[in-house]
Amino acid sequence: MTVEIRGVHKSFRRRGSAAQHVLRGVDLTVEEGEFVSFIGHSGCGKSTLLNLVGGLDRPDAGEIVVDGQAVTGPGPERAMVFQNYSLLPRLSLLANVREAVRAARPDWSRTKADDMVERYLTAVGLWEHRDKRPGQVSGGMAQRAAVARAFAVGPRTLLLDEPFGALDALTRSRLQQQLVELWGNESETEKVLMVTHGLDEAILLADRIVVMSNSPQPSVRTIIPVPIPRPRDRATITNHPAYAGTQEQLADLLLADQAAAA
Numbered sequence: 355m356t357v358e359i360r361g362v363h364k365s366f367r368r369r370g371s372a373a374q375h376v377l378r379g380v381d382l383t384v385e386e387g388e389f390v391s392f393i394g395h396s397g398c399g400k401s402t403l404l405n406l407v408g409g410l411d412r413p414d415a416g417e418i419v420v421d422g423q424a425v426t427g428p429g430p431e432r433a434m435v436f437q438n439y440s441l442l443p444r445l446s447l448l449a450n451v452r453e454a455v456r457a458a459r460p461d462w463s464r465t466k467a468d469d470m471v472e473r474y475l476t477a478v479g480l481w482e483h484r485d486k487r488p489g490q491v492s493g494g495m496a497q498r499a500a501v502a503r504a505f506a507v508g509p510r511t512l513l514l515d516e517p518f519g520a521l522d523a524l525t526r527s528r529l530q531q532q533l534v535e536l537w538g539n540e541s542e543t544e545k546v547l548m549v550t551h552g553l554d555e556a557i558l559l560a561d562r563i564v565v566m567s568n569s570p571q572p573s574v575r576t577i578i579p580v581p582i583p584r585p586r587d588r589a590t591i592t593n594h595p596a597y598a599g600t601q602e603q604l605a606d607l608l609l610a611d612q613a614a615a616a
């Protein structure tokens with residue numbers, strides 16, 4: 355099963371100013387089992403594209419088909435994780451995950467739902483902290499709860515919008531590792547689409563990196579494959595012969611884009 359983005363255009367209109375054409379004919383297929391990262395300067399439309407795949411907004415033209423179904427709104431088969439945790443502050447971590455699962459999967463039995471909640475809170479190491487509220491735990495723990503919540507609804511596609519951007523480097527690297535383990539071994543999730551500003555994060559995690567550009571260039575400037583086998587280890591990945599070249603290629607593209615925009 356795949357995510358197919360076909361000829362997608364999206365503009366935003368602000369009162370009194372011309373329409374801003376953010377996505378300009380985006381075509382992309384994400385295959386089953388693939389991890390794709392999106393990188394590009396601020397405002398190039400990364401979040402906009404992810405929101406369209408998530409069904410939070412609709413394209414002006416083109417279509418998005420996920421696992422053979424045209425996207426017309428949000429659905430439990432496409433879970434999202436945002437940078438700012440987006441947990442409900444009055445609920446415990448357990449209740450945050452449980453309520454999300456019950457809302458997204460009303461057809462699941464109570465036992466199945468509770469099993470999924472426990473499985474993923476345990477997988478991210480939060481089961482013993484389950485009764486704490488988001489304000490009572492660290493940012494890294496809150497984000498682990500957000501990741502657990504996304505996996506617990508059993509999505510085939512995971513949409514991540516800079517999920518680790520607000521975390522310190524050590525916490526970020528732990529969460530990256532956990533994410534890969536959950537995706538690879540633990541879950542039904544087949545495809546991951548992740549917006550990031552981190553070149554190293556993109557190379558560590560992705561099979562392909564979609565480099566996006568600001569107007570007037572095409573929204574998808576190029577797609578760079580990461581030819582480094584899995585499992586990847588952050589401590590040794592930089593020694594791989596393809597690492598430096600990939601990193602340089604990405605940096606050059608982003609610099610060229612910045613120069614073009616200036």
Ligand SMILES: Nc1ncnc2c1ncn2[C@@H]1O[C@H](COP(=O)(O)OP(=O)(O)OP(=O)(O)O)[C@@H](O)[C@H]1O
Pocket residue numbers: 366367374376394395396397398399400401402403
């Ligand atoms: N709902 C909206 N209404 C008006 N303009 C919007 C809306 N959503 C996004 N935009 C504009 O569209 C452009 C693309 O925004 P988007 O958030 O997709 O960029 P991005 O590449 O994810 O940026 P960043 O890296 O800063 O998060 C921006 O100029 C933004 O101001």
